[in-house]
Amino acid sequence: MTRQRGTLVLGATGLVGRQVVAGLLEAGAGVRALVRNPGTACLPDDVEVVRGDLGALGGPGDRGALRASLDGVEAVFLLWPFATAEGTAPLLDAVAARARRVVYLSSAAVREHERSVERMIERSGLEWTVLRPHAFAANTLRWAGQIRAEAVVREPYGAAAMPPLHERDLAAVAVHALLGDGHDGATYEPTGPETLTQAEQARVIGEVTGRPVRWEEISPRATRRRMLDLGWPPPVVDGVLAAQAALVTAPRAATGTVEKITGAPARTFRAWVADHADAFATP
Ligand SMILES: NC(=O)c1ccc[n+]([C@@H]2O[C@H](COP(=O)([O-])OP(=O)(O)OC[C@H]3O[C@@H](n4cnc5c(N)ncnc54)[C@H](OP(=O)(O)O)[C@@H]3O)[C@@H](O)[C@H]2O)c1
Structure with missing residues (x-):
C-alpha cells in the first residue's frame, strides 16, 4: 500500500x-x-x-x-x-x-x-x-425471483415498516469513521431517509421498473415452512419473522445518521431500486 x-x-x-x-x-x-x-x-x-x-x-x-x-x-x-x-x-x-x-x-x-x-x-x-444499521434496502432482493416471474411478492407482514438503507450510504458512514476524526467511541444507527411498509416497497419496485408489483399477504406459518425447506436454521427463521411482526406494531423511524455523518442526505428506496432495477426486470 x-x-x-x-x-x-x-x-x-x-x-x-x-x-x-x-x-x-x-x-x-x-x-x-x-x-x-x-x-x-x-x-x-x-x-x-x-x-x-x-x-x-x-x-x-x-x-x-x-x-x-x-x-x-x-x-x-x-x-x-x-x-x-x-x-x-x-x-x-x-x-x-x-x-x-x-x-x-x-x-x-x-x-x-x-x-x-x-x-x-x-x-x-x-x-x-x-x-x-437498520434493514438494508437490499433485503428486497429476496423478492426478485417472484417479481421477475409473476410481478408479485407473497410474504407475511406487508404492514411491517422500516426505513430501508442503501448499502452505499452505510459504506459512506463507514468510510468517514475509518478515515475521519471525531468518531472514536461512537455507535451509529444508519437508516434510509423514509419509513415504508414492505407492501409499499413492493409498489415502488413496480413503479421504478415499469411493471406493477402486487403484494399478496400469506401466513407466517407458510413462510416459516418455506424458509426451513430452503435450509435456514430454525432460530434464524423465527428471529426474522418475529422481527417483522414487531415492525407492524412498532415501525422503525429514520434516524438521520447518514446525513449527520456524511453531510449528504440518505438515498431513497426509489433511488436504490433504480440502482438495482436489473435484478427485478424480466429477462
Ligand atoms: N441485511 C440487513 O438488513 C442487515 C442489517 C444490519 C446489519 N447487517 C449485517 O451486515 C452484514 C452482512 O453484510 P453484507 O450484506 O455486505 O454481506 P454479504 O454480501 O453476504 O458478504 C459477506 C462477506 O463476508 C465474506 N466472508 C464470508 N465468509 C468468510 C470467511 N470465512 N472468510 C473471509 N471472508 C468471508 C464474503 O466473502 P466471499 O466472497 O468469500 O463469500 C463476503 O465478502 C452481516 O454482519 C449482517 O448482520 C445486515
Missing part, C-alpha cells in the same frame, strides 16, 4: 464491503482486502488482495495471512460473517497489535454475538466505531 492511511477491509467482496472499498479508493486511501478466493474476488486493480479465511483463524496459515494483511494498516473495516463471536478474540488481538482503529459492522438488532464483539472492541484499546 503506497498511499497514506492504509485500510484493511474484511468482507470486501460482499454487498457493503465492495462499497466501502469504492469509497476508500475514491478518498485516496490505500486499500487491502482479505478474501477467501482472490481468483474470483473481482476487486479494483488498486486493491491489494490477500488470501485468508476468517473461519480458519485457529490454523497457522490463515492466522499468518491475517497478520501479513495488517502490515502497514492503520484502520480495519470489520465485517464478521458468522452468527457467533467465536474466533473474534484472536482477530481483535491481531488488529490491536498492528492497527490503530476499527470500524465494526454490527446491526440494530444487536444479537448476542454482535454485542459480544462490540464489548471486545470496547476493551481492545483500539479507537473504535460501531455501526448498527
